[in-house]
Amino acid sequence: MxxxxxxxxxxxxxxxxxxxxxxxxxxxxxxxxxxxxxxxxxxxxxxxxxxxxxxxxxxxxxxxxxxxxxxxxxxxxxxxxxxxxxxxxxxxxxxxxxxxxxxxxxxxSRPSEISGQWSEAPVVPPPEDCEPSNHWRAATEGLHSRMEVRIAKGRSGVDRIGNPEPDGRTLLWARPREGFAIDASMLAVMADFVPQGVGNALGKNAGGNSLDNTLRIRRIVPTDWVLCDIRISGVYGGFGHGSMHLYAQDGELMATASQSLIVRVRDSAEDR
Structure with a gap:
């Protein structure tokens, strides 16, 4: 295994x-x-x-x-x-x-030769041409330190303040720094990055705590990086809802995810 x-x-x-x-x-x-x-x-x-x-x-x-x-x-x-x-x-x-x-x-799994994909991966620069995502807490240990994330669309940390994404969309390249294989469990970890899109959608230093998450696997293929296409649908009453498409580097749709979360807007004291 x-x-x-x-x-x-x-x-x-x-x-x-x-x-x-x-x-x-x-x-x-x-x-x-x-x-x-x-x-x-x-x-x-x-x-x-x-x-x-x-x-x-x-x-x-x-x-x-x-x-x-x-x-x-x-x-x-x-x-x-x-x-x-x-x-x-x-x-x-x-x-x-x-x-x-x-x-x-x-x-x-079922024996079948039928295969189709109607969701297209967005055209973005490759990971090496994208800026690293700096976690707002500048964590040097813990889970965030073990994941390499690069921003293809959006901003990170306090750079999001005053710069909302009009379409509520964030595009991130992600991979584990330690070289673990991209499998269903690794996609489940990445699927919980949906809250990272909230700050970009709102133009605030914001995120959230997940209430749920649903992961649907289409087809997992060998890939070094995963393109996380995060779309925040809406925020109201302190809660938010969003979804994600997870693509391999060659554009293969590997999985989709969706979740609801408690929205957290971080104050200046936390930023420091």
Whole structure:
């Protein structure tokens, strides 16, 4: 099995896995780190694929709580329906008796020669010609330090203030710095970058906390970089909604994602 971006471990029970939470998979201010939501979903996806032996078709996560460094997330997998070609499954991720994340999914594949793609990748400069995205907190450790992100459309950090994107769209190239393969679990991590588009859409130093995320896999192909096409649909009443298309470097549509989030506008004290 390929090495994962996070330290998911098996147990004697093939339907139970566990994930030690260390700062390398966390985000947040110093002293208040928490596991990145995309890692929670990605670890569930990896547990589901390894338990069923089938590739992911779609997964939807509901974020219910925070897992802090030093804790352990237990991931229990249920497979209530197992068909000839696909499995309907779900997981519960919990720290002790506190539920952190709930994921429902379908996994499998069917013999078919039919293939089509009607969503075209936007024409953007290659990653090496795009500016690096500087995280607003200038994190030198944690999850953001492990991801290389380059901006093809939009701005990062305080540069977004007063510069809204009229179409609510942000385009980012992303890849793990440590060379991990781009698989369904790695796409699940990147899919949780949707909140990064909020600041560009609003023209504010803003982001958010994810309430949910849905990832739909089309076709995963070998690629070094992933083009994340983030589109913020709207913001109202303190909540926002957005989606993402994830493309390989050759323009192949690998997956789509969508989520809702709590919108956070950061004040000048946090900026410093």
């Amino acid at each position: 390929d090495k994962l971006f996070f330290d998911l471990r098996p147990t004697h029970n093939p339907h139970r896995w566990y994930l030690p939470v260390d700062p390398s998979i966390c985000v947040g201010p110093p002293g208040s780190l928490f596991m990145f939501g995309g890692v929670g979903m990605a670890s569930a996806v990896a547990a589901l694929e390894r338990t069923t032996g089938r590739p992911l078709i779609w997964a939807t996560a509901q974020y219910l709580g925070f897992a802090r460094p030093g804790s352990v997330v237990d991931i229990d997998v249920w497979t209530p329906v197992q068909g000839k070609y696909n499995t309907q499954a779900n997981t519960k991720g919990h720290v002790d008796d506190k539920e952190i994340i709930s994921v429902s999914a379908a996994l499998g």
